[in-house]
Amino acid sequence: MKKKLKVKSLKFKVLLIAFCFVLFTFNPPEPPFTKGGLGGIKAEAKVYIDIASPALKKLPIAIYDFGGLSGKEISDIIKDDLEFTGIFTYVDRAAYIESPSQSFNPKNWTPLGVEIVVKGTVKEGKELTLTASLFDVFEGKEILKKEYTAGKELIRPLSHTVANDIYEALTGKAGVFRSRIALIGEDRGVTDIYIMDWDGKRISRLGLKENIILSPRWSRDGTKLIYSAEMNRQWGIYLLNFLNTAVKKVFSSKGTNIVGDLLPDGNEFVFSSSKDGNLDLYMMSLKNDTIKKLTSSQSIEVSPTISPDSGHIAFVSDRGGSPQIYVMHRDGSDVRRITFTGSYNTSPSWSPKGDRIVFSGRRETNQIFVINPDGTGLTQLTIQGNNEDPSFSPDGRFITFSSDRDGVKGIYIMRINGESQKRITPKKMRAFCPRWSPN
């Protein structure tokens, strides 16, 4: 009898543990730390830095040179990625007491005020094999250890992947360091779409044939771009599919046709067209080519952009006498104006959560602003030069935009509070219309 009871109580324990696991795994809306261990029993779920907190204290982090030929390059990329987020303080390598070959000892770090230590090694054969470890000084233990392999030409994406893993281990949120930015670049009067890493590196020109190209917009899965281009004296809308490397003209007519945005399901897109004489907004299905008219007015209606939940469209209209941002339901009903300050507000783009809209507003020069979709909370983020075409990073923590503050128009990135504005395209390259990839 006693024995039987013991067994049952063990069962009971298992059940309780399982129940806790169920609670932990399924209940929190965003599990801050998904455990990969055995059934997630050790549910510490430590978030080292709460990036949503307004009173954020930066996390002091030490990042070793990973050694070997590429070690410094790799650790510098990781360091640059993490530093730009604004939530880490990098403690310089010169201060480290522990040599890279010594094993991690928290006593070597507390005097330096370091809370997190990143160590790693690189083996260079035919491929790069990288081992990275993350240590928590306070708890005195290793919290992440991973081995990565990649071809040597992929050293940057490899390093960004490590940075993503470190970022996620410490914040519970996915990093954006592997995301890319599409943009329009101009080379001797010829425009083309370029794709680059989020830090401006590895920039590639697509080599499209259309004459003037504008407004590249990503599909939500990051495998397609829809854009507007002029060819044969006509503005058409083109869909570029990276998977089969094909470009398809999906709409053209007399007059002006400008995207717009792909809907999250990728089957429809919104655009502005003057095919009926006046610039109005339309939604077109890529499946059966049907077109639905969303607005009918004598004014300019342009730059429609769909909210992440597909429910609303933000756009620009001059129906009130000057270009302003409006929001309506996706079927064209319930149109509301949301900008009332300034006489020239254009280029709206939604945050990934749909809680903010970023746009360019004219205050003698063009500046970047964010506003809530209900028209409250207007905040100016830039002051220098003319700043246009803003869009959010996939995690909503950064914004890319174009600016002429340093002379030639180029692509910049900044944090969503306007901090750390920096140019990421080459000084002499004329570049505009940047769009952050969704992943």
Add this chain to the structure above:
Amino acid sequence: MKKILVLVLVLTFGSLLISCAQRKVVQPQQPTVTQQETKAKAPEGKTEQKVPEEKITEQQIAKIETKEVETLKYTEEKSIFEDIHFDFDKYDIRPDAKPIVQSVADWLIKNKSSEVLIEGHCDERGTNEYNLALGDRRAKATKDYLVALGVASSRIDIISYGEEKPLCTEKTEECWQKNRRAHFVLVKSKSK
């Protein structure tokens, strides 16, 4: 009592337990970790990871091809008309532009076989997309005025170039004014 409690728990959480158990088996034993599953791993065991393939590779970029080629259905002749100009962010025909549009109309009425393409242009201020829209309105306002003066609408084509084809690239009001224009191009259909 305990027995009953255990039984109740078994019944209540049975199904949840099954899903848990499935998770337990699948997650930690996954040999290759994809980018999406790159959550924090228990540090005890070193996790192998291959850096995932690039979503958009250089090879793909090199292969991209546009099938469409430029095949204009008409030839363009050098413009014999002056440009007309617009105020900043406006698309109404200014008084100083009206005599010019009138001369274009007179010429088109006399030369019945000719057709005209009106290009709408903007200065560099403002965003590319909105300027494309504004250029469309400038070209359309000019076309409407020509039609009002008696030119058949079928003889007039319009296109907007927004701020993409400036005549002048300095950042001065004089230069911007030159760029805020409608430009008349006489065209000849290739088929004729």
